[in-house]
Amino acid sequence: MVRDVQPSVPTGTTILALKYQDGIVMGGDRRATEGSQIASERIEKVYAADAHSVIAIAGTVGPCLELVKLFQTELEHYEKLEGEELSCEGKANKLAQMVREQFPLVFQGLVVVPIFSGYDIRRRQGRIFQYDITGGRYEETDFYAVGSGGKDARNTMKEHYQRGLSETDAINLVLAALFNAAEEDSGTGGPDPVRGIYPTMKLVREEGIVDVGEGQLAPMCQALIDVKKDRGYAL
Amino acid sequence: MMPYYVAPEQMMQDKAEYAKKGIAKGRSSIAMEYADGVLLIADNPNTSLYKISEVYDRIAFCGAGKYSEFESLRKAGIRHADLKGYMYSREDVSGRSLARAYSENLGGVFSQDIKPLEVELLVVEVGRVPTPNEMYRITFDGSIVADRGVAAIGGRADAIVRFFEEKERNTQASLAEAIALCREAFASANAQDVAVEALEVAVLERERSGRTFRRISNGALTGMDV
Numbered sequence: 001m002v003r004d005v006q007p008s009v010p011t012g013t014t015i016l017a018l019k020y021q022d023g024i025v026m027g028g029d030r031r032a033t034e035g036s037q038i039a040s041e042r043i044e045k046v047y048a049a050d051a052h053s054v055i056a057i058a059g060t061v062g063p064c065l066e067l068v069k070l071f072q073t074e075l076e077h078y079e080k081l082e083g084e085e086l087s088c089e090g091k092a093n094k095l096a097q098m099v100r101e102q103f104p105l106v107f108q109g110l111v112v113v114p115i116f117s118g119y120d121i122r123r124r125q126g127r128i129f130q131y132d133i134t135g136g137r138y139e140e141t142d143f144y145a146v147g148s149g150g151k152d153a154r155n156t157m158k159e160h161y162q163r164g165l166s167e168t169d170a171i172n173l174v175l176a177a178l179f180n181a182a183e184e185d186s187g188t189g190g191p192d193p194v195r196g197i198y199p200t201m202k203l204v205r206e207e208g209i210v211d212v213g214e215g216q217l218a219p220m221c222q223a224l225i226d227v228k229k230d231r232g233y234a235l
Numbered sequence: 236m237m238p239y240y241v242a243p244e245q246m247m248q249d250k251a252e253y254a255k256k257g258i259a260k261g262r263s264s265i266a267m268e269y270a271d272g273v274l275l276i277a278d279n280p281n282t283s284l285y286k287i288s289e290v291y292d293r294i295a296f297c298g299a300g301k302y303s304e305f306e307s308l309r310k311a312g313i314r315h316a317d318l319k320g321y322m323y324s325r326e327d328v329s330g331r332s333l334a335r336a337y338s339e340n341l342g343g344v345f346s347q348d349i350k351p352l353e354v355e356l357l358v359v360e361v362g363r364v365p366t367p368n369e370m371y372r373i374t375f376d377g378s379i380v381a382d383r384g385v386a387a388i389g390g391r392a393d394a395i396v397r398f399f400e401e402k403e404r405n406t407q408a409s410l411a412e413a414i415a416l417c418r419e420a421f422a423s424a425n426a427q428d429v430a431v432e433a434l435e436v437a438v439l440e441r442e443r444s445g446r447t448f449r450r451i452s453n454g455a456l457t458g459m460d461v
Contacts, residue, residue: 069321076446077317080289081310 016145020170031189053118058147088120100135149181149188257353263389289448299389300354330360334371342377361439394424
């Protein structure tokens with residue numbers, strides 16, 4: 001039964017977060033797969049959770065999207081009832097509880113693994129949290145990536161990361177990491193200038209969440225491709 | 236068991252008097268339409284205990300009377316709105332539906348419980364162009380009134396409404412003008428000046444997308460020349 005269900009469930013793929021001088025860049029590819037089939041090439045995996053935090057999702061799409069919606073509602077509800085935002089730590093812990101509640105579904109093949117990035121107003125810094133399927137919550141110091149292409153993305157960041165990156169350098173590194181993940185992993189979609197498909201990306205900063213639009217990402221992706229071409233490196 | 240017979244009319248009258256007396260002790264709040272949306276302003280010297288609250292994207296709440304009672308109604312209202320938005324969609328959350336729910340609740344308590352709630356509520360929704368704004372005033376017995384231009388609740392509400400009746404209605408005032416006018420109304424109703432620091436101010440801004448509620452801090456108020 002489980003084997004019957006699993007391949008027909010769309011799953012999300014490479015998401016990552018990386019610290020830079022003003023906060024955090026969070027990005028994700030756009031592909032969802034059902035077994036060996038591509039379910040969607042334009043799915044969104046990076047969502048603003050509230051005014052100072054972003055959640056990215058990997059795993060089974062249905063429960064992941066439900067988790068995002070409920071998490072957004074929970075944060076807004078708390079903020080309105082109490083008259084102030086939950087602390088960054090509080091949001092990360094709340095998400096851990098919600099992931100833990102999903103745990104029984106793992107045995108039916110429905111996995112939910114988010115990355116959470118928030119700007120901690122009290123500490124005046126961006127913070128990255130990764131989760132495991134049991135609701136374990138782990139804070140990362142510099143960057144993290146998860147999903148079927150997560151390891152490739154992590155390796156790219158490990159190679160090129162340095163502290164205090166500028167916004168442009170950070171976005172470029174995230175794009176390169178997603179690019180490499182897409183090359184190695186069939187579940188991760190690469191940038192597709194022909195059909196106009198680019199990764200989604202958000203910046204988590206003190207002033208709030210900034211969406212890095214397609215207009216900004218398209219030329220950066222093109223530049224990345226051109227560099228590879230110049231090296232005589234087949235795409 | 237009730238030992239004596241009390242005529243229902245008498246009982247209702249006693250309850251109404253009791254509630255009115257409780258509300259009359261408190262300070263007042265005003266909702267006013269201005270050029271860019273709706274202004275909510277409370278004569279509230281306590282800077283941390285709010286009377287005005289965000290409820291949803293385009294909806295705000297204001298309570299007058301007994302704090303503990305309108306606070307639990309405020310929370311119930313936010314729960315009502317968030318639950319509805321989560322179950323259906325954000326577009327389906329309306330001020331009218333919330334006002335009706337409050338009316339039902341207050342009306343039920345007034346007729347069935349021994350003690351009525353000593354509160355008056357305002358539910359305000361800022362319209363999207365060209366939809367007009369909506370302002371609902373709900374009283375302790377569940378009566379609901381839809382106001383235009385200006386709505387007032389609390390102990391000096393009548394005096395405030397009289398103050399505005401004498402003025403020309405202007406829904407196109409700037410924010411600073413609207414705040415200054417409301418401050419004047421409080422001063423006239425209280426028969427003494429109200430300090431800027433004693434005002435709690437928030438707005439629902441029509442042109443914003445998503446959550447339109449914004450608090451205006453005392454610091455920002457002093458800079459506005461109101």
